Amino acid sequence: MSRIGKKEIIIPTNIEVKIHNSEILVKGNKGKLSYNISELIRIEKTDNIIKLYKTCHTQKAQAIYGLSRSIVNNMIIGVSKGFEKKLTIQGVGYRSQMEKKDLILNVGYSHPVRIKPPENINIKVDNNINITISGINKELVGQLAATIRSVRPPEPYKGKGIRYENEVVRRKVGKAGK
Structure with a gap:
């Protein structure tokens, strides 16, 4: 079971996150990044927190679950700190x-x-x-x-x-x- 995928991502105040279907766009003071998330993962944003969920319980979904969370977290860190x-x-x-x-x-x-x-x-x-x-x-x-x-x-x-x-x-x- 992925322990990384379960963690929620906290968005800093100067970062803007937009989610459209399976694409996530992150804008910050250093630039902007986008990433297409797999259809095996569902992403939700509430206030300043992003959470990821698996849509099915297959081994492939489990593998992509933690990876997607890490990529989104690195995007947020990248546009804020680099x-x-x-x-x-x-x-x-x-x-x-x-x-x-x-x-x-x-x-x-x-x-x-x-x-x-x-x-x-x-x-x-x-x-x-x-x-x-x-x-x-x-x-x-x-x-x-x-x-x-x-x-x-x-x-x-x-x-x-x-x-x-x-x-x-x-x-x-x-x-x-x-």
């Missing part, structure tokens, strides 16, 4: 820079890697090694951070690569020399 992911680059000669809106990574390849962010997602580079990704859509922010990290994930011997800010990389002992 989301942010921080990455750091470690390695001699590894660096990053911005060119207009594109991120250019020099991480040991023979060519620079260019990453174009989706709309409504901002990338900021500090000291050529700290990358901050921010936006109102949690899914897009996380996906872009994962894409940037996958260009050069941290390797276990020297720890070189792109990692999340507080990520701990388990180090291996190199082979013993004679």
